Amino acid sequence: MASSPYPVASFAFTCHPIIGKRRAPMVTGFSSRGPNAVVPELLKPDVISPGLNILAAWTGSGDDIPLYKKNHNYRFPLYDVNRSPARRRHRSADQEEATSWTPAMIHSALMTTARMLDNMERDILDDGFRVATPFAAGAGHVHPQLVMDPGLVYDIGARNYVDFLCALNYTAQQLQQFTPDVAACMSTALPGGPTNLNYSTFVMIFSGQTNVYTLTRTMTKVSQNAEMYNVTVVAPELAKVTVTPTTLKFKKQNKKKSYIDVNRFESSSLVVIEYHL
Secondary structure (H helix, E strand, O other), rough: OOOOOOOOOOOOOOOOOOOOOOOOEEEEEOOOOOOOOOOOOOOOOOEEEEOOOOOOOOOOOOOOOHHHOOOEEEOEEOOOOOHHHHHHHHHHHHHHHHHOOOOOHHHHHHOOOOEOOOOOOEEOOOOEEEEOOHHHOOOOOOOOOHHHHOOOEEOOHHHHHHHHHHHHHOOOHHHOOOOOOOOOOOOHHHHHHHHHHOOOOOEEEEOOOOOEEEEEEEEEEOOOOOEEEOOOOOOOOOOEEEEEEEEEEOOOOOOOOEOOOEEEEOOOOOEEEEEOO
């Protein structure tokens, strides 16, 4: 390296790679699943990403590593998909490119560009034998190539989070642990409850007492060109979804427009429904 100002390294696999022979990605059996036990109105998980048998360089340190493996420079570590280095790299790379985006905008872009189809254009599987539901795969598998151009994003500001906590019945004393300037919750802070947070997905709990949800979402345009978006809804079974307006037109970057989403569930049984537009 000292003899060349532009050193180049290369590596080769000694085994024969097999590409496209197995379905991927796939949700692992140990991956964390929903619904969210603390706030059911927030989707758990939000997305999935590479997290099992990822070839990575490592230092060789660690008390849980057998001595005979400590001199290896590479290994296939076992990670939970929500804590994997790959997912952390996705977030950090996105933040570097979109320096003016808020954390909520980055989170939205990751979710709205994720895919629920695998490398064979079929539904992602859960643990290898059943179709993954949103409570196993979230909004889908992250697609980094699309994250930087999501078109529209759902943004959430500090006041929105305060209203969200108020909808969860936080007291003024509890709120002041996060925002000392908040004296009390507003009675109309978040109409419709926690599920009306300006989030990228819709998670609703239908029961005999609640069969209709009227929700509002606000989109922020991050692309530069003038664009028009038409809504397409594939409603869950026994649910009827109406979106107004059905078309959103944006002329300039950073413009915001809202739509109203009315959800009716045609049953009296208790059920949790998740979907995203």
